[in-house]
Amino acid sequence: MSSINLRLQHGYPGFALDLDLQLPGKGVTALYGHSGSGKTTCLRCIAGLERASKAYVQINDEVWQDSHNDLFVPVHKRALGYIFQEASLFPHLSVRANLEFGLRRIALKERRVDMAHATQLLGISHLLERAPKNLSGGERQRVGIARALLTSPRLLLMDEPLAALDSQRKREIMPYLERLHAELDIPVLYVSHSQDEVARLADHIVLLSEGKVLASGPIGETLARLDLPLARGDDAGVVVEGQVTDYNLHYQLLTLQLPGSSQHLRVAHASMAVGQTLRVKVQARDISLSLSSGEHSSILNSLHVTVVGETAADNQAHVLVRLDAGGTALLARITRYSRDQLGLYVGQSLWAQIKSVAVLA
Amino acid sequence: MPLTSADFAAIWLTLQLASLTTVILLIVGTPIALWLAHTRSRFRGPIGAIVALPLVLPPTVIGFYLLLAMGPHGYVGQFTQFLGLGTLTFSFAGLVIGSVIYSMPFVVQPLQNAFTAIGPRPLEVAATLRANRWDTFFTVILPLARPGFITAAILGFAHTVGEFGVVLMIGGNIPEKTRVVSVQIYDHVEALEYAQAHWLAGAMVVFSFLVLLALYSSRKSQTGWS
Numbered sequence: 001m002s003s004i005n006l007r008l009q010h011g012y013p014g015f016a017l018d019l020d021l022q023l024p025g026k027g028v029t030a031l032y033g034h035s036g037s038g039k040t041t042c043l044r045c046i047a048g049l050e051r052a053s054k055a056y057v058q059i060n061d062e063v064w065q066d067s068h069n070d071l072f073v074p075v076h077k078r079a080l081g082y083i084f085q086e087a088s089l090f091p092h093l094s095v096r097a098n099l100e101f102g103l104r105r106i107a108l109k110e111r112r113v114d115m116a117h118a119t120q121l122l123g124i125s126h127l128l129e130r131a132p133k134n135l136s137g138g139e140r141q142r143v144g145i146a147r148a149l150l151t152s153p154r155l156l157l158m159d160e161p162l163a164a165l166d167s168q169r170k171r172e173i174m175p176y177l178e179r180l181h182a183e184l185d186i187p188v189l190y191v192s193h194s195q196d197e198v199a200r201l202a203d204h205i206v207l208l209s210e211g212k213v214l215a216s217g218p219i220g221e222t223l224a225r226l227d228l229p230l231a232r233g234d235d236a237g238v239v240v241e242g243q244v245t246d247y248n249l250h251y252q253l254l255t256l257q258l259p260g261s262s263q264h265l266r267v268a269h270a271s272m273a274v275g276q277t278l279r280v281k282v283q284a285r286d287i288s289l290s291l292s293s294g295e296h297s298s299i300l301n302s303l304h305v306t307v308v309g310e311t312a313a314d315n316q317a318h319v320l321v322r323l324d325a326g327g328t329a330l331l332a333r334i335t336r337y338s339r340d341q342l343g344l345y346v347g348q349s350l351w352a353q354i355k356s357v358a359v360l361a
Numbered sequence: 362m363p364l365t366s367a368d369f370a371a372i373w374l375t376l377q378l379a380s381l382t383t384v385i386l387l388i389v390g391t392p393i394a395l396w397l398a399h400t401r402s403r404f405r406g407p408i409g410a411i412v413a414l415p416l417v418l419p420p421t422v423i424g425f426y427l428l429l430a431m432g433p434h435g436y437v438g439q440f441t442q443f444l445g446l447g448t449l450t451f452s453f454a455g456l457v458i459g460s461v462i463y464s465m466p467f468v469v470q471p472l473q474n475a476f477t478a479i480g481p482r483p484l485e486v487a488a489t490l491r492a493n494r495w496d497t498f499f500t501v502i503l504p505l506a507r508p509g510f511i512t513a514a515i516l517g518f519a520h521t522v523g524e525f526g527v528v529l530m531i532g533g534n535i536p537e538k539t540r541v542v543s544v545q546i547y548d549h550v551e552a553l554e555y556a557q558a559h560w561l562a563g564a565m566v567v568f569s570f571l572v573l574l575a576l577y578s579s580r581k582s583q584t585g586w587s
Contacts, residue, residue, distance in 0.1 A: 049485050075488035076496075082489035088482050092504045101500070102490035151491055 002026065002060045004155070004187065008045050010052035017041050017052070017211040023204060025060045028181055028188040030202035030219075032195075038211040039191040043157050046189065047082050048075040059155045059187075081148030081186075083158040087140035089132035095143050096128040102151040111152050113184075118146040121183065122176050138169035142176060149184070156180075156188040162197060177201055195230075199223070199239045199281050200360045220259075224329035226311040226322050231331060233314055237283035238331055239360065240265070244272045253300075254278065260327030266300050267357050279360040284320060284333035286355040289342060293351045301354040305330060307346050310339070323352055363560045370537050371545035371561075378453070378541060379521040382460040383468075386517045387510070389461065390468040395502075397469070398476035399484075413466045420463065424530025427459050431531065451533045456541075459527045468517040475509020476502065511579060519572045522565075 002025030010017045017038045023029050031039045045052040048064065051072065057065040059080075064073045089098050099115065119125040122142040132140060141161055148156065161177075162170045174197075181188070181201060192198050198205060198219070205222050207214040207230065215228050223230055224238045242256025242265055254269045256278055267280060293302050305323040313320050319339050323330040330352060342350070364372075397409055415423060430437045431449040438448045449455035483505060487497040503510070525543040532539030534548065542561060549558035 047489060049488070074493075075485075076491050076493050080489060082486075084482070084486065086482075088486045090483065090486070090501060090505075101487075101492075105491035105496075147490065151489075 004029075004060070004189075005056065005058040006042075006046065007054070007056040008042060008052045009054035010041065010045055010050065011211075015041075015211060017045070019208075019211070019213045021206060021213060021216055023189075023206070023216070024187070026185065026187050027203035028190050028201050029204040029206060030198040031189060031191045031206050031208055032193065032198050032202075033208035033214075034193060036210075037208040039193075039208055040159055041211075042208070043082075043159050043189060043191050046155075047080055047157055048073065048078055049082075062154065079152070079154040081151055081153035081156045083141075083145055083148055083156070083161045085160045085164050087132075087137075087144035089135075089140055089143055089147075091132055093132075094128070095124065095130050095132065095135070098132065098143060099128070099147050099150055102147055106151055113149050113152050115150065118149045121149070121179060122146040136169070137165050138172045141165065141169075141173060145176070145180070149180075149186075153186060156186050158188060158190045160191050160193070162192075162194070174200065195235055199237075200279070221329060224322060224331050226309055226320060226331075231284070231311065231320050231322075234285065234333075235283070236320065236331055236333060237281050237286075238329055239279060239281050240328055241277050241279045244274050244276045244278060246274065247271050256280070258303075258325060258328040261325060263303050263326050263328070265303075265354070265357055267359060269359055281358045281360050282330060282354055283356075283358070284331040286357075287323075287330060287332035287334075288353045288355070289321065289323075289332055289334055289338070289344075290351045290353055291342065294353055297353070299353045299355060301357065303330070303352045303354065305350055305352045307344060307348045307350065309346060310344065323350070325352065363556075365557065367536060367540075368542075368545060368557070368561055371540050371542045372564075374453075374537060374539075375522055375541040375543075378456055378460060379518045381457055382464060382521045383514055383518045385457070385461050386464060386468040387514060390465065390472055390513065390517075394469045394472035395476055397473045399481065412469050415463050416466045420524070420526025421530055423463055424459065424527040427455075427462070427527070427531045431455055431458070450531055451535060451539060453532075453538055456528060456532045456539055459531050460521045460524055463524055463527045464517045464520045467520045468513040471509050471512040471516060472506065475506040475512075478509075479505050508579065512576060515572055515576050519569060522568070 004023040004025055006019065006021045008017055008019050019042065031042060033039050041050065044050040045055060046057055054067045055065045063071060064078050065071060090101065093101065103115065122145055124139065124142050124146055127135060127139060127143065135143065162173060165173065178201065190201060202219050204217065205219050206216045207228060215222055215225065219239050225231060230236060240258060242258055244254055245257045246255035252268055254267045254272060256265045256267060258265065265280065272278065303325045305325045308322040308324050310319050310321045313333060317335055318333055319336050321332045321334060321344065323332060332352060393412065397405060428450060429435050432438045433442065433448050441447065441449055449458060479502065483501050484497055487501045492500060523543065528539065528541055528544055534540050534544050542565060546558050546561045549561065
């Protein structure tokens with residue numbers, strides 16, 4: 001099983017990074033946390049842009065840094081792609097020359113991504129002869145991503161690639177990131193402080209706070225953990241990746257089977273083939289709990305669930321309840337009053353009525 | 362003919378001195394400027410101050426110390442004698458060394474400003490795109506800092522042409538060896554050859570104006586980082 005092993009200790013006045021992580025060697029891992037939590041420093045240390053005082057960095061079968069054995073592979077010898085917050089294109093080079101900058105330095109037999117593929121994947125084929133200053137922010141960032149891909153990296157490090165863009169540009173880039181995720185077999189470490197980006201892109205999440213790891217785990221499971229600050233906010237919710245089992249053309253509704261469960265969610269969506277997967281977010285505040293299935297209602301989704309636990313929310317009026325829908329974890333944010341009215345206890349069987357489901361990808 | 366052959370010899374010598382000095386300064390000054398622009402070392406301040414010293418010191422002071430150092434009893438003089446080269450004082454080579462020190466800040470500072478303006482990001486980007494340091498220097502730093510290099514070369518050249526005090530102290534006044542234009546003008550004035558002095562001095566004014574004109578006209582074509 002391929003994996004990424006990181007042990008980093010690095011500090012400067014007022015801040016100390018100290019973490020020990022085993023991450024999956026494929027898919028997107030989000031490094032999530034507030035600004036100042038050490039996400040970017042962590043990424044820079046992995047890249048070697050900053051030299052951590054004590055470090056062990058192993059990407060699948062390559063060791064890039066091992067301070068015990070005085071090993072420090074310089075940045076330019078690490079097979080990585082780095083996407084900075086601002087695209088940082090070379091202003092003296094055309095888009096094409098920017099793309100070729102990395103590509104030219106990769107031996108022919110090492111190349112796994114070619115120009116045509118990268119430009120088509122990021123939708124920039126028509127921009128090649130332009131100067132960077134004549135591109136929009138979103139286009140620049142797409143060129144930056146393609147430029148990194150063309151070095152055929154074994155690891156893609158993305159430092160809040162969308163943070164410098166307005167929401168329209170974010171929407172413009174997001175589909176490209178999702179395509180990357182779907183089409184390329186390169187592990188990605190994605191730094192973000194946006195729950196929305198993390199929910200859409202990440203398979204695995206690392207929660208950082210003040211240079212330490214609060215949690216590290218698969219996204220669905222970790223977002224539903226009651227012991228983490230993630231669950232307490234108004235924006236709390238879980239990410240579910242369901243498999244399409246049916247499409248009703250008349251009502252334009254997809255039916256998704258929940259992973260490891262016989263239960264289904266129905267989602268208003270364009271047609272998709274049976275067997276494909278769709279990622280949705282179910283917000284904790286969009287779930288209400290009921291003792292009956294509530295068949296005569298406009299609510300589309302009503303799941304049979306068991307209460308697993310509860311915790312206080314970020315205010316006195318609400319509590320968060322963790323539910324198990326036959327193998328899929330859900331979170332419900334209900335009032336304390338309702339909890340007492342229902343007489344909620346661990347192990348109780350209930351119906352979770354889901355007011356809305358947000359399609360993520 | 363308003364200029365004598367001695368005047369032409371002085372002009373030729375001055376051009377040789379300024380060209381050689383500029384080339385040496387670009388080679389020596391670039392790593393110093395790069396270091397000053399990017400280091401976080403505590404020696405950054407002191408080194409920067411030393412490089413800037415010729416800006417404020419009277420040229421006679423620089424010349425005086427160089428004279429002592431390169432003379433037969435100075436460290437440099439003893440070393441060059443040990444190598445069988447004799448002493449560098451009152452020689453063209455000595456003048457070049459003096460000029461390099463004297464014009465150093467005029468080359469290092471524009472370069473340092475250019476490198477600082479580029480910032481660390483392009484260098485980091487280049488490294489993540491597999492470029493080593495030399496590669497990065499030639500493909501990223503050099504093109505991005507080109508306006509800085511042009512400014513540095515023009516200022517270094519022009520300032521060396523305008524040198525007088527240091528030359529007089531360490532070079533003296535030897536025709537075709539150390540007698541540059543500024544010294545030649547001085548000689549003319551001493552000899553009350555005002556007409557001769559006028560021609561050379563006027564040529565210097567025109568030259569200096571043209572150099573500065575070229576410099577200030579090229580300023581608008583600076584490239585920015587996006």
